[in-house]
Amino acid sequence: MLKEEFREQVENLLSSVSVHANGDGPNLCEAVYNASTNILFWIEYLKKSELTGCCDGFLDGLRSSIVETAGCLSLGLVRPAIFSIRGQIDIILAWIYFKDHPVEWSNLQEKGENYMLKSGIVKYLEEFYIGYTTRFAALLSVKTRTEKDPYGVLSAHVHSQSQYVVPTYTSLDTLVMDVAACEECVAFQAEATEWINDVLLSCVGSKWASLPSEIVTAAQVRLGSKSSKVFF
Template sequence: MSGVGPKEQLVSLKKSLTRSLDESGEQRVLDCQSACSSVLHWISYIRGSELSGNCDNLVDALQGGAIETAGCIAMGLVRPALFSLRSQIDLAVAWLFYKDHPVEWESVVRTGEGFLLKRDVFEHFSKYRNQFSPRLELLDKHKNRKLSDPYRVLSAHIHGQSSLVVPKFRKLHELIYPASRCDEAVKLQAEVAEYISDIFLAYFGDKWASLPSEVIASVQLRVPADKLPALFS
């Protein structure tokens, strides 16, 4: 770290953190809640209709990840928020797979090994759930989000895949990002939420009559009417 002592740096960090919370914290939490509303609707639906008694804690963790993201952004801690954003995708995808694979989930819990990530789960769904990939491709073609797969961008930050995404902090107060970067993080939450919602819809599309009305209404605004039968069949 820089030549400034830890006490002085902590004082500066506290001031920056307090300023971020006092000036924009409440609004950022509200914005994050709005940005991830589709995921919250899905969580409500899943708890009411799709829990299997196996790995249900992953659904709770998905909600926890959204709360963690909002809290980090409210404080101005954008880099930790990126980790939470990617975890939302991992948790959603993991729940979809392990809810029907209790033996594999028990092994993961017992050994800490064998946890399948997104690519592996998608390969499984492509092989064993015929409509998953076509539905996801259709939703991606008519997406609102800018990023086709926000998971890739988030992974680049987490793994430090270029000089543009590695941490460059020299003092503790620099952990608190400026307002413009916090606003970008909120927008990324919206991208992640739509992506997760599309994954769920690709999986549960044949149950469209019982799915969250807010999700269905949003998709109907995105996808041309003549394409909807392919999505909900």
């Protein structure tokens, strides 16, 4: 392919991005924000009350990943947005684990080895966080998300694990997907947000009196009055 042909493709891509961004871009950004609100409440609380001085930057990274998701979808770039949403789950789990493991964190920073996988961190939470398993089960029983664990679906896209999620782009401008595909991705954000919320609430539910009222109220609505008393 000649340079001029690439130039034409790039121009077509820019045109497609411009049309999408100027049309549906702002609405999609707002939709991502609304789908991420609970995470933002959590970040504010955690930065005020739960920092240990170890790997604190993960929380800023979590917020940045939400910005990244909104930015990608405002341009119609769905696959990068999916990577960002999955990254939010990885980031919060890494923060939960490494904030209390400074030796392991220092080793990871120095050698780039022994990074904890999601499965390992979840097992750690179930074994060492008192009440975690009970709380998470209670929240899972009243989930509003469609997936028990959205990480699996997101990972299928990231790793192209089936013909349904393999990229099918034919030219640069086809990277820009239609609003329906972008809205499906916003739904992924909502699924990830609820899962992250449930993990965090299962970890620190005993501190409910100090948690943001928005988080507690939303949990109480889902659980109902009887289950709320047991949960909190």
